[in-house]
Structures are given as C-alpha cells and as structure tokens.
Amino acid sequence: MSFELSIDWPEFLATYWQKKPVVIRQAFRDFQDPISPDELAGLAMENEVDSRLVSQNAKGWQVAHGPFTDFDQLEESHWSLLVQAVNHWHPAAAELMHPFRVLSDWRMDDLMVSFSVPNGGVGPHLDQYDVFIIQGAGKRHWRVGNNDVIAQHSPHPDLLQVAPFEAIIDEILEPGDLVYIPPGFPHEGYSLENSLNYSVGFRAPSAKELLSGFADYVLAHELGSRRYQDADLRLRDNASTVLTDEVETLRKMMISLLHSQDFTPWIGEFLSQSRHELDIAPPEPAYQEDEVRSAVEEGTPLHRIGGLKVLQLAEHTFINGEILSSADSNFLSLLANSTIITPTQLQPFTENPVLLAQLTGLINAGYWYFAEEQDDA
Structure with a gap:
C-alpha cells in the first residue's frame, strides 16, 4: 500500500511550517485506512507497544495505560484509544510516513494512530512539536487556536490540557483531509462518529x-x-x-x-536512536552469507524494519545509535535512503565478500528482513 500526498512542499515550508496551522482538503485522495480498529486494539494488547485509553465521564477525565486485556467495559461514546509508534509494528501503516520523508528522517518521530468513538478525544491541549494529523475513516471536528500564551492544567495526572481558546481553524475533517499544527498552537479534536486518525509527529529535542x-x-x-x-x-x-x-x-x-x-559521532548516535521500542526480531537460525546471496539472486527484496533510523552525517553513517563503517559509500547510501532495497540494487554488493558479510550481519541483527518473512508472520 502506498500513499500520495498532495502538498506543494516549497510553498508549505515558506508559508506554514512552524508559522501557522492549515487544513489541506483531500491531501490524500481516495484514502484507504492501512489499519483496522481491531488491528489497532490488538497492538494495544502487546507489552512492547505504548498505548493509552483516554475517556471522559461524569467523574471527569480518565487515563489508562496498556497493555490492555480487553475493551469490553467501554461505553459507546467519549473515549479514544491511542497507540504510539504504530509504524514500528505495522508495515502497511508505516507507509503513511514515506510522503513526509522529504522533511528529513532525523526530524520524523513516529506515527500515532487513534481510534475514537463519538465525542472521543483527549481535550484541548498543545504540543511542543510539529504534527500532521490525517483523517481516516469517520469524521472529526477540529479546532485550532493561535499561539498565544495559554495556561495549562492537569485534569488527570497523565493528561495536560489548556484553557478554552478562540479558534482560528474550526473545521470538520473527512477521510483524506489533513491538518498541520505547528508547536505551541492549542488544538482539540472530537470524533463525530467512529473514526481513525493518523498523527505524524516530528522530533524536537530540547x-x-x-x-x-x-x-x-x-x-x-x-x-x-x-x-x-x-x-x-x-x-x-x-x-x-x-x-x-x-x-x-x-x-x-x-x-x-x-x-x-x-561531538559529531555523538550527535549522530543520539539522533539515530528511536524514542520507542523497535520490532527487532533477529532471524532464527541466523542467515549464512551464501543464503543471503541466494535470496538476492532469487529476486527477494530486502525491507528495513519500521522506525529504524539510518542517518548520514559528515563521513559517518549511523544505525540505531551505532556507527556503521564501510569502505563503500554507495552501499551505505543505499541502506540510508531506501526502506525497500530491490534485488537489482543489492546484487552488485553481494558480489563483494566484505559487503556481503556486513549485509548478513545487519540482517541477523534484525534491522532488515527479506519480504517473505513478513508474509509468514
């Protein structure tokens, strides 16, 4: 599944990026959800996945953290299930990150996916990072205010909200619509019906x-x-x-x-580390070099696991907090710039025993996998 994003990036960066929020209608035409609510609920039951359930009732705001065992006690309105780093665990959902890679891999953080029932939301709040929120199935009412100084309060120890604000954006988003919100702009979204939202967040270290x-x-x-x-x-x-x-x-x-x-090796290591756990699953048994060469010769593409950062800085290449050294800069560039590497791209490097050994080591570390492994999962 691939997604085409209709944004004039030079104009967007000049007019909106970290300047003001904007709604882009049908940014993704004929949008199809890459994940279902049931799949999202399944992820929220996993120990490794960061998830939370935010609800509101007569007693006020409530927050529960996963992993969850079931959702049988939930009402039909006023709650949202939010799952962080879905791109680490769900390859189809991870495809939603690709159109935003033009803004730099190191700045991209993760894909948060939320499922909300009518009137479900997390209340008015603000974030300290840029976020693109894509509307999936259903409709959601979004209000965004100006970046004036707004008092924050905690209606729950795990929830930080802001006081009511005057909206400069007051829109109902439908599937394929997108709202961009810069840091410091208060916003609130409430579902009008059962809906899915996809939030592409950007890293902003303090x-x-x-x-x-x-x-x-x-x-x-x-x-x-x-x-x-x-x-x-x-x-x-x-x-x-x-x-x-x-x-x-x-x-x-x-x-x-x-x-x-x-400083340079440290900053490369720092920026290439993910804030959320990765789905690293080293193959068992480990690949031998001749098996890697055979897989490439048989036409099997190589996939990078979701959320793995491969960054290039000066003469260094960094993978998940470690420096990767190689005498072949083309090999390193291929690893850094391609999330899916075709057999045609790989074949010249598998003929080099040193590079083949290095590639085999990366596969055995669980950073890359051959496509059929995903099909068997």
Missing part, C-alpha cells in the same frame, strides 16, 4: 535532552579529562570572590567539548 545525552556520552567515553588551569592566577581582595574571567575559563572548557571531534 536543550536539556541534548545536554544530558552528551554528558552521558562524555562519561561513557571518559572524555573531558583536561583539568582547570590558571597559570596567571591573580590575588583578590576577598578569598570568597570568584573572578569573571575564571568563570569564563570554566565555560570555555565545557564549550570546547561541544566543538571537539567527539
């Missing part, structure tokens, strides 16, 4: 996350061991005084780490 991640890397690799020095130490009137230039020297010691050659 300075706190970056600093914490880099600090962990520095400690793990025993970097930054150079100590403070002050060969030009000056006397001061009071022993308690810390001089401004001393503070600046300490600051420069920290900044020098960010400008060191170690």
Whole structure:
C-alpha cells in the first residue's frame, strides 16, 4: 500500500511550517485506512507497544495505560484509544510516513494512530512539536487556536490540557483531509462518529535532552579529562570572590567539548536512536552469507524494519545509535535512503565478500528482513 500526498512542499515550508496551522482538503485522495480498529486494539494488547485509553465521564477525565486485556467495559461514546509508534509494528501503516520523508528522517518521530468513538478525544491541549494529523475513516471536528500564551492544567495526572481558546481553524475533517499544527498552537479534536486518525509527529529535542545525552556520552567515553588551569592566577581582595574571567575559563572548557571531534559521532548516535521500542526480531537460525546471496539472486527484496533510523552525517553513517563503517559509500547510501532495497540494487554488493558479510550481519541483527518473512508472520 502506498500513499500520495498532495502538498506543494516549497510553498508549505515558506508559508506554514512552524508559522501557522492549515487544513489541506483531500491531501490524500481516495484514502484507504492501512489499519483496522481491531488491528489497532490488538497492538494495544502487546507489552512492547505504548498505548493509552483516554475517556471522559461524569467523574471527569480518565487515563489508562496498556497493555490492555480487553475493551469490553467501554461505553459507546467519549473515549479514544491511542497507540504510539504504530509504524514500528505495522508495515502497511508505516507507509503513511514515506510522503513526509522529504522533511528529513532525523526530524520524523513516529506515527500515532487513534481510534475514537463519538465525542472521543483527549481535550484541548498543545504540543511542543510539529504534527500532521490525517483523517481516516469517520469524521472529526477540529479546532485550532493561535499561539498565544495559554495556561495549562492537569485534569488527570497523565493528561495536560489548556484553557478554552478562540479558534482560528474550526473545521470538520473527512477521510483524506489533513491538518498541520505547528508547536505551541492549542488544538482539540472530537470524533463525530467512529473514526481513525493518523498523527505524524516530528522530533524536537530540547536543550536539556541534548545536554544530558552528551554528558552521558562524555562519561561513557571518559572524555573531558583536561583539568582547570590558571597559570596567571591573580590575588583578590576577598578569598570568597570568584573572578569573571575564571568563570569564563570554566565555560570555555565545557564549550570546547561541544566543538571537539567527539561531538559529531555523538550527535549522530543520539539522533539515530528511536524514542520507542523497535520490532527487532533477529532471524532464527541466523542467515549464512551464501543464503543471503541466494535470496538476492532469487529476486527477494530486502525491507528495513519500521522506525529504524539510518542517518548520514559528515563521513559517518549511523544505525540505531551505532556507527556503521564501510569502505563503500554507495552501499551505505543505499541502506540510508531506501526502506525497500530491490534485488537489482543489492546484487552488485553481494558480489563483494566484505559487503556481503556486513549485509548478513545487519540482517541477523534484525534491522532488515527479506519480504517473505513478513508474509509468514
């Protein structure tokens, strides 16, 4: 299943991206849901999958976290089932991410899918990341406000909402319609009937996350061991005084780490890691190199597992938080830019024993799989 998205990307980036929200009617023409409500409910029963059930009743807002065992006690209205990173677990749904790859793989986070009954929603809220919300089956009423300063509150410990706001978008979305919402714009969506929604979210790391991640890397690799020095130490009137230039020297010691050659491999490792668990299932028994070569010769395409990030930065290629080294840049580019690799593309590399061994290792790590494995699952 493939999806064609009707967006003029240069115009969209210039006019809307991180500037203002917009509804795009029939962004996906003749839209067909890649996943059913029953399949989504099945994912929410799995331990590895992050899911939650948000409902509202006379007692207020309620939030329950998966995995769930059943949904028999649910009412006919006022609840939503939300499942994160569906693209990691459902190949057909993962296809919805492909049209957005033009905006960069490292910025893309995951595909959240929600099933809502009439009046189901999570209440008015705002996000700190860009999101494209695609309407699947059913209809949903969306309101989006301006990015004014709005007070947030928690009607439930696991739910953060905002106060009522004046809408600048007030629309009913039907299958194939899309609403784009930049960070900081309050919004709320309520289903008018049983409906599916697909939210393509974009990663936006905070300075706190970056600093914490880099600090962990520095400690793990025993970097930054150079100590403070002050060969030009000056006397001061009071022993308690810390001089401004001393503070600046300490600051420069920290900044020098960010400008060191170690920063690039760390940022590549950091950005290529997924926030959600991947569906990594190493083949059993493991492939032998001749078996990989035979599969390619037989015309079997190679698929990348959903959600796996393969990023290229400077002269490095990163896969799921690790540097992948190879003497063949074309081989690395093929891995990075193709989620499905055809036998024709692979065949020249399987003739190279070194690259064949490397490819076999990646398949045995569970990062790529031959297409028939999916059919047998």
